[in-house]
Amino acid sequence: MANQTGKESAVVYINAYPEQLQIILYTRSGQPIIKTIAEANRQKLMEVVLELRLQITDPNNRYTDSYLSPAQKLYDWLIAPILAELKAANIETLLFSMDEGLRTLPIAALHDGEQFIIEKYSLSLIPSVSLMDANYRPLQDTQVLAMGASEFVEHKPLPAVPVELENIAQRLWQGDMFLNEDFTLDHLVIQTESYSYPIIHLATHADFLPGKASNSYIQLWGTEQIKLDKMRELGWNESTVELLVLSACRTALGDRNAELGFAGLAVAAGVKSVLASVWYVSDEGTLGLMTEFYSHLNDTKIKAEALRRAQFAMLRGKVVIAEGELRGSGVHRVVVLPSALANLENDNLSHPYYWAGFTMVGSPW
Missing domain, CATH: 3.30.420 (Nucleotidyltransferase; domain 5)
Structure with a gap:
């Protein structure tokens, strides 16, 4: 390495x-x-x-x-x-x-x-x-599958998700995005079986709950969920998923029955590296970190280094939300926020709450 x-x-x-x-x-x-x-x-x-x-x-x-x-x-x-x-x-x-x-x-x-x-x-x-997968494959010039939901039946809305997906799949990287009613288990499986996406990005609600693996879930469209005990059935061990990004709450949390939660199980199921969080993250903080992460992913050879640079940019106050815009340090420095977040002002994304909960699980390379 x-x-x-x-x-x-x-x-x-x-x-x-x-x-x-x-x-x-x-x-x-x-x-x-x-x-x-x-x-x-x-x-x-x-x-x-x-x-x-x-x-x-x-x-x-x-x-x-x-x-x-x-x-x-x-x-x-x-x-x-x-x-x-x-x-x-x-x-x-x-x-x-x-x-x-x-x-x-x-x-x-x-x-x-x-x-x-x-x-x-x-x-x-x-x-x-x-x-751990100890092989090294660069991610430059690869495709991302970006899927997520902004509207939910039993969870609060995530108004930043459409901006996050569009930003990642169309500005910062190249690939395909699917939102809300297109974010189903069938569609996820079809896409990953039909195309070779080295990066899969899921932006939604999720929770890791103690006890049985079936208690924990990643929320899809409507009432559909990916349960922790069903992760292996996605068949990612047969594909070439280099990086799974779980832009959701508490996806790296775990207990003795499922070490490191969804992230650990995804690694065990064949995904090389997983970017996940260990606590309930904020919508706007996640948008800031993910934008920075993909901005740096193209110009570094190590995924964990791209995360480090994103966290460092937030720590140094280079990522702020003001006047209806997310302003960062990456290639695309300004992202216009949706109307639901237009009045949000947050110039303190430097606090560890916004960036320290995100962890690279599995291979850092």
Whole structure:
């Protein structure tokens, strides 16, 4: 991968034991580097992970940096012990294999006191190395299948979805888009069986619920849903889906029965990489991040690097919503918003709530 992408990568295993934290680092050398942190036993670690999620997702904190304390503590426990080794090996991409309970940690929000981790590293979350497709295929000059819904029977509308799909399939990338009544399971299966789409983008509501896999779903048109336990039946393992983008809420959440939720199962079912979220995301924040992501996907060899650049642009305040427009840093800098969002003003998409919940699951390449 280093030879094909020009970027050095490392795999980081995080094991949370009752008495201590264990970090196992693998670089190109192949020799494991093992660190243990007695201070960060499982209970303490989980408490700080929960605190970070709460501080980032609480609407009352959107204009504060209340997340910094837990973000720095987690950085000190998870990253600082291996920092010297990462620097010595010139690592730029980190693949995290997380212990149970840590898989919804927004790694992108970890902070060293001066910088977020995404200012230095591209990141991905891997269910396991054995499930990863280690082949490299560039995405430039490929087609995207963009499907989604903006109107729902039992969910609130998502007025930004039509703009998101049109922007992705017709301006930022090339491909086909299908909205609302065209967003059915039959149509999704027909399209993926009839054409070779290396990128599939689904913009809709979704939820991962604990318990049986059939409790969790991606919402299609009307009352139709893709249940978590039916993901394998989509046949994506027989196609060449390089990247599945789930532009929806809580699609990377999971429990012990379905590691990393829809994203993990999609990777297990044959999709190489999945971009998904670990909490309920905002409509306008998602539009901003997705626009930036596709803007950068064409000029980088690593998918996780495109996500890092999108998150970095939002962090730096280069993505704002003002005067009925989404203004970004990418190729197409201005996107006119639909009338339902015309009065929306949001100049603070720099808060981690808007960008840190999105995670690349599976191969970062």
